Amino acid sequence: MPATVRSMLTIHLSYTRLLHEVCEQLHLAVPHFVAASNSDGQFVSSMDLQIPRTETVTETVRCESTPFPTYAAAEQDVVRRALRRLKDECDLQVQDVNYEDSVVYKSLYDHQLTDYALLFSQFNNLTREYNILKECYLTTLAQKNEYINERVMLRQAIGECHDALNRLTVEPPPTTANPSDAMSNQPA
Numbered sequence: 001m002p003a004t005v006r007s008m009l010t011i012h013l014s015y016t017r018l019l020h021e022v023c024e025q026l027h028l029a030v031p032h033f034v035a036a037s038n039s040d041g042q043f044v045s046s047m048d049l050q051i052p053r054t055e056t057v058t059e060t061v062r063c064e065s066t067p068f069p070t071y072a073a074a075e076q077d078v079v080r081r082a083l084r085r086l087k088d089e090c091d092l093q094v095q096d097v098n099y100e101d102s103v104v105y106k107s108l109y110d111h112q113l114t115d116y117a118l119l120f121s122q123f124n125n126l127t128r129e130y131n132i133l134k135e136c137y138l139t140t141l142a143q144k145n146e147y148i149n150e151r152v153m154l155r156q157a158i159g160e161c162h163d164a165l166n167r168l169t170v171e172p173p174p175t176t177a178n179p180s181d182a183m184s185n186q187p188a
Contacts, residue, residue, distance in 0.1 A: 015079040022086060028052065033078050035071055042067035045078035051089045061085060 023030045033047035045065040050058045063085055065077035086092065 015076050015083060019079050019083055019086075022083065022092070026052065026086075026090070028058075031082065033075060035074055038067055040067065042069055043071045043074035044068075045071075045074040047078055047082055049082045049085060051086065061089075 020030050028050055031047045031049050033045045035043050035045040037043050043065075044067050047063050049061045049063050051061055052058050063078055063082040065074045065081065068074040068077060
């Protein structure tokens with residue numbers, strides 16, 4: 001959040017400017033207000049507001065503020081009350097676009113929050129599945145390495161056995177030239 005937004009604590013709404021705009025759109029004279037201090041030293045403002053009844057007839061209504069310690073607050077209060085009275089009497093449709101925008105943004109935020117919660121849940125499930133698959137992969141890799149090591153050791157053992165057999169020299173049995181000699185060597 002920018003520092004200027006963080007440092008702004010209150011937003012001042014000028015009801016006086018809003019009343020001028022409403023009166024201009026309704027083709028009314030902008031009312032003037034009078035402020036006076038009461039016996040407690042607080043300010044009370046009043047104004048005569050013209051409310052149109054027909055195209056030619058207007059009614060003048062007096063609006064008064066509640067007591068305020070400052071002149072400006074009393075002025076804003078009487079104008080706020082005049083706007084409310086004008087809205088009620090003339091059946092005006094006053095829309096707070098900031099509020100409507102905030103409702104839309106809140107709805108969008110809630111939707112995004114729901115989407116985020118769903119995605120975060122899916123992310124957690126995928127992370128858990130990833131960890132399971134990673135563990136299975138590492139176990140399978142360890143088993144494969146063990147199998148390969150056993151095959152290498154078996155191959156070495158077979159090679160050693162083959163070398164040992166190749167080193168053995170097989171001498172043929174002595175051959176006798178005369179078959180009768182071969183018979184004479186036999187025990188009787």
